[in-house]
Amino acid sequence: MAVVFGLFMAWGIGANDVANAMGTSVGSKALTFRQAVIIAAIFECAGAVLAGGEVTKTIRKGIVDVSSLGDTPELLVYGMLASLLAAGIWLLVATRMGWPVSTTHSIVGAIVGFGAVGIGMEAVQWGKVGTIAMSWVTSPLMAGAIAFALFRSIQKLVIDTEDPIAMAKKYVPYYIFLVGFTMAMVTLLKGLKHVGVKMPFEQNVMYATLIGIIIALIGTVMIKRLKFPPKADKKFHYANMEKIFGVLMIFTAIAMAFAHGSNDVANAIGPVAAVFGIVQSAGDIVSKSATPVWILVLGGGGIVLGLVTYGHKVIATVGSGISELTPSRGFAATLGAAVTVVIASGTGLPISTTHTLVGAVIGVGLARGIGALNIGVIQTIFLSWIVTLPAGAILSIFFFFTFKGMFS
Amino acid sequence: MFAESPVKPLQGHIGKVHECVKLLAPFFKAVIEKNYTQAATLQKEIHNLEVEADDLKHELRIHLPNSLFMPMPRERILDIVTNQDQLANKVKHLTGIVSLRNMAIPDEIAEMLQLFVESSIAASRQAKRIVNELDELVEVGFRGREVNAVEEMVNDLDKIEYEADKLEHQINNALFLIEKSLNPVDAVFLYRVIHEVGEVADVAQRVGARLELLLAR
Numbered sequence: 312m313a314v315v316f317g318l319f320m321a322w323g324i325g326a327n328d329v330a331n332a333m334g335t336s337v338g339s340k341a342l343t344f345r346q347a348v349i350i351a352a353i354f355e356c357a358g359a360v361l362a363g364g365e366v367t368k369t370i371r372k373g374i375v376d377v378s379s380l381g382d383t384p385e386l387l388v389y390g391m392l393a394s395l396l397a398a399g400i401w402l403l404v405a406t407r408m409g410w411p412v413s414t415t416h417s418i419v420g421a422i423v424g425f426g427a428v429g430i431g432m433e434a435v436q437w438g439k440v441g442t443i444a445m446s447w448v449t450s451p452l453m454a455g456a457i458a459f460a461l462f463r464s465i466q467k468l469v470i471d472t473e474d475p476i477a478m479a480k481k482y483v484p485y486y487i488f489l490v491g492f493t494m495a496m497v498t499l500l501k502g503l504k505h506v507g508v509k510m511p512f513e514q515n516v517m518y519a520t521l522i523g524i525i526i527a528l529i530g531t532v533m534i535k536r537l538k539f540p541p542k543a544d545k546k547f548h549y550a551n552m553e554k555i556f557g558v559l560m561i562f563t564a565i566a567m568a569f570a571h572g573s574n575d576v577a578n579a580i581g582p583v584a585a586v587f588g589i590v591q592s593a594g595d596i597v598s599k600s601a602t603p604v605w606i607l608v609l610g611g612g613g614i615v616l617g618l619v620t621y622g623h624k625v626i627a628t629v630g631s632g633i634s635e636l637t638p639s640r641g642f643a644a645t646l647g648a649a650v651t652v653v654i655a656s657g658t659g660l661p662i663s664t665t666h667t668l669v670g671a672v673i674g675v676g677l678a679r680g681i682g683a684l685n686i687g688v689i690q691t692i693f694l695s696w697i698v699t700l701p702a703g704a705i706l707s708i709f710f711f712f713t714f715k716g717m718f719s
Numbered sequence: 720m721f722a723e724s725p726v727k728p729l730q731g732h733i734g735k736v737h738e739c740v741k742l743l744a745p746f747f748k749a750v751i752e753k754n755y756t757q758a759a760t761l762q763k764e765i766h767n768l769e770v771e772a773d774d775l776k777h778e779l780r781i782h783l784p785n786s787l788f789m790p791m792p793r794e795r796i797l798d799i800v801t802n803q804d805q806l807a808n809k810v811k812h813l814t815g816i817v818s819l820r821n822m823a824i825p826d827e828i829a830e831m832l833q834l835f836v837e838s839s840i841a842a843s844r845q846a847k848r849i850v851n852e853l854d855e856l857v858e859v860g861f862r863g864r865e866v867n868a869v870e871e872m873v874n875d876l877d878k879i880e881y882e883a884d885k886l887e888h889q890i891n892n893a894l895f896l897i898e899k900s901l902n903p904v905d906a907v908f909l910y911r912v913i914h915e916v917g918e919v920a921d922v923a924q925r926v927g928a929r930l931e932l933l934l935a936r
Contacts, residue, residue: 679857
């Protein structure tokens with residue numbers, strides 16, 4: 312049952328959230344639609360398996376103190392199932408009503424809800440919950456700051472020069488290196504231990520650098536193969552320069568898919584892992600054991616399934632709606648968000664990818680880089696903070712007692 | 720969260736406005752040649768273009784809600800579009816007077832007037848060029864070289880307007896010398912039309928000046 316609910320959640324995430332992450336690349340025409348789906352599928356999965364362990368652990372046992380359950384482990388099973396169902400239903404309702412709520416907020420709200428009411432106020436690790444809530448405020452701010460800085464650096468190094476095309480050719484590989492290095496670094500430091508690999512810090516840095524360089528080289532080759540018809544610059548002086556950033560966009564889209572997989576997959580499978588842990592150890596609550604890899608794979612698979620079956624619709628709408636975003640801005644915004652999310656994943660904090668992305672886009676806007684932004688979205692973010700938590704909590708409390716009544 | 724940028728509609732608007740301004744040249748040519756049917760046709764065309772530009776203006780204003788976050792203040796955009804609109808209005812108004820009265824242009828000022836009209840059109844063309852740089856300005860984030868280039872263009876616009884001013888002065892002098900030989904009412908209206916042609920250049924200069932304000936922040 313847990314597996315089915317978890318898959319359902321992952322499917323929902325794949326259908327909605329991933330589409331948001333990939334939409335920027337499709338919208339700026341850096342990727343075709345089919346390429347976007349394939350890339351998302353591969354790297355969502357990779358992100359989930361390689362770097363998703365930390366957040367899964369938080370969802371699974373960081374919010375509710377499992378040791379306080381002692382002799383009634385089945386409560387946790389009911390609670391986690393209730394949380395999954397509550398979050399899933401709330402998402403369904405919210406999507407129907409057109410509210411852009413966050414998956415992360417729903418599931419955390421749901422778990423806190425059943426924990427506080429179903430088990431007891433003292434069972435909830437309020438300190439940890441506080442940290443998570445704080446990270447929801449700080450993550451969009453941080454993404455905004457990074458995106459702002461990145462865009463400023465592009466302005467300084469590339470756009471505002473005699474020959475933007477030459478400068479773009481020169482500097483874009485460095486940006487690609489930055490993308491590769493950051494992703495590799497966080498994965499090596501935090502993710503790999505869940506697949507059973509451990510290395511000293513210096514060795515990690517070395518490998519991350521190596522991966523960064525390899526990716527940068529691939530990017531350089533791709534740029535070399537681009538053609539620049541001077542005609543394209545007649546109408547808009549920066550058309551050819553943007554083409555180079557288009558290559559960069561592909562790599563940031565990959566990073567975003569990876570980051571998303573690493574953080575959001577936990578929303579679906581964290582509870583599954585908790586339930587499975589109990590079932591496997593025949594009713595004991597094991598607070599030590601690591602999250603099995605196959606559960607991470609399950610989450611990744613579910614997301615891919617969602618993307619393939621339904622996500623293409625969302626990508627199509629998101630992608631066409633944001634054609635205002637040229638690759639140079641898309642890059643700054645997406646990388647700002649991806650870095651923030653991956654760092655959060657490494658620290659085990661479940662944050663909202665969508666909100667982080669919104670923060671990053673506004674960061675670029677603050678650098679006077681985007682034609683027009685609709686500030687109304689900020690309201691919906693606040694709304695999500697205020698409404699989603701209680702909604703998820705109330706629903707999960709309801710389901711918790713339903714399950715409890717049904718099974719025991 | 721991405722709203723439609725007002726830059727493209729703004730550029731579309733001045734494009735339409737300039738089409739309207741451009742017709743001043745064939746219009747005055749027809750009037751000087753006393754081909755009043757041709758002048759009336761052109762006046763009608765100018766009128767239609769002005770109406771089309773008006774539609775674009777309303778469209779742009781409607782799509783500029785308060786909740787937008789843009790690299791340029793919303794008020795400035797509205798201000799620029801209002802001035803662009805004035806450009807077409809002036810042209811419609813002055814060609815309306817000339818057409819209605821079937822005005823005769825005295826030979827003594829005919830050539831000068833054509834030059835003067837050309838320089839007003841040139842001012843409008845320069846204003847259009849400047850507005851067309853706006854998407855590039857957004858692309859660079861209103862910084863550096865592109866800003867300098869636009870400032871240069873605004874300076875050129877000032878020069879064109881200054882030239883138009885000088886021509887206006889010359890025509891007024893020439894008209895003054897022959898005004899006694901004209902019907903007094905016709906003379907008054909000639910002065911008025913000349914003044915309005917000069918205002919076309921003035922308003923074009925104002926469009927450039929308003930855009931320059933976007934650079935200073």
